Amino acid sequence: MSTPSQLKLHDVSIGYGNTAFLASLNLELYQGDFLGIVGPNGAGKSTLLRVMLRIQKPLAGSVWTAPSLKIGYVPQRSELDPIFPLSTLEVVNPGVGGKKSKLKTGALSAMEKLGITHLASVPFRELSGGQQQRVLMARALAIEPDVLILDEPTAGMDLPSERSLVDFLSDLNKNGGLTVVFVAHQIALVTGTASRIALINKERGIFMVESARDLLCDEKLSEIYNFPITIDRCDGQICVHAGTPQPDSKTGRAR
């Protein structure tokens, strides 16, 4: 039995005003997918996301979502105004968009899962970047979504926090069966985790979706970033190098 489709973009054009910067995009999201959307800054990733979330209409083509599909969304932290005096619990459980008792239970369970229960009464704006990110994740998970979409969730995070977030998402995907769409401008973030990768660059009119294995080659990545990029596979790990790597004098491997 094939995996059911949850979201489909058919011949979609995206852009602003009447100007399309990417046309004829086709993308299908399946249950249990881990899709990484990768591209340089200003590549059109967020616009594509808004179209997938159905909060921006495509300039052409159609967007289909499975009936009663629930999408949990994690926005970029920088989009949220720190002027709001909301507590962590108020952010995780906004109190609208479902039954009150269900929202409350979902919020408490998501906070526990992400280890932020002790922050419930702390003002959201006083949290560190990593804590804020976990709060936004908890809000998205509180509605018990079928698909979780994250817009550059690791921006401004240190390396360990970045890794722990990706591991958490990978666990939700593999063990919880949650479909994950992860937007990043660094390809290294999704190489080991995503089952498929969508590369996007509006400046060069590029949009390609392939399995991570097929897409991770020097030529394709260098084309999308317009910069020499080298993929090196060693000990089961994938390393992404910006520029041409120099071989190690002792091992002969790329550094």
Add this chain to the structure above:
Amino acid sequence: MSFLESSFLWLDAVLATIAVATVCAWVGVYTILRRVVFLPAALSHISGLGVVSAFFIYLHLGTVLGPLTPQLTSTFFTLAGAMLLGWFPPSKRFSKEGIIGIAYILASALVIVLGDRIPEESHHIQDILFGNAVVVERSQMISIVITSAAVLILHFVMFRAFLFTSFDGTTAKAHGVPVRIIDSVLFLSMGLVISEATKTIGAMPVFAFAVLPGASAMLLFRKTLHVFVGASLIASGTAFVGYYISFIWSLPTGASMVVLLGVLLGACLGLSYLAKKLVKQAPPL
């Protein structure tokens, strides 16, 4: 005659002012959070434009628009203005505050231009345009108290929804919340409050009650509900004390309230600064 002995003179006016102050401060917190603090000022002037337009049309077109009283046209203009300004998407060329500023100055200028063409009605217009906090008729007081109570109940019921769409409209939309409808209700309630309040106590105190108590409460309180309730309490208290001060010192009523709100804001700034200093100096636990 003492202040209390003369209560028959001021009771209706004070009750109306307290009602206006309480509701303006509550909705005003949203203008601070959404960073559109000049919206109440622009809406006050758009409300005035509605009044002048009604007189202008009535005088020049005769009975065609007779049934449309200036009060009704002013409410209609303000609600339309609230929706348009609330919905106007910010662009790269103009910030939302820029658009609100343009609406404010254009409405003010149009009030003067149209008002110049209807001189025989000028004092009548002035009464409606700049209703004053000194004398409020019983019927007007009852009307504004009912309107304020209705808007406060609406805001209490929709409190979480208004907050969510104000804080993160994109996520709210993605999670299936009807953001357009909720925002429309918020802006319409703002328009209604500002329009009725301007006709009751005048544009300047309405703008002050919409912005200054909210700013003071933001400095004093850390919790969301405390900010809203605190702003309303500061506003209603100032409305009464301001009226009292203006009565015993024979000062202009609206302006006295605004100055008092300014003094309170200064005090809150000082308190907030001191609190931060004390927290910094406190030894770690």
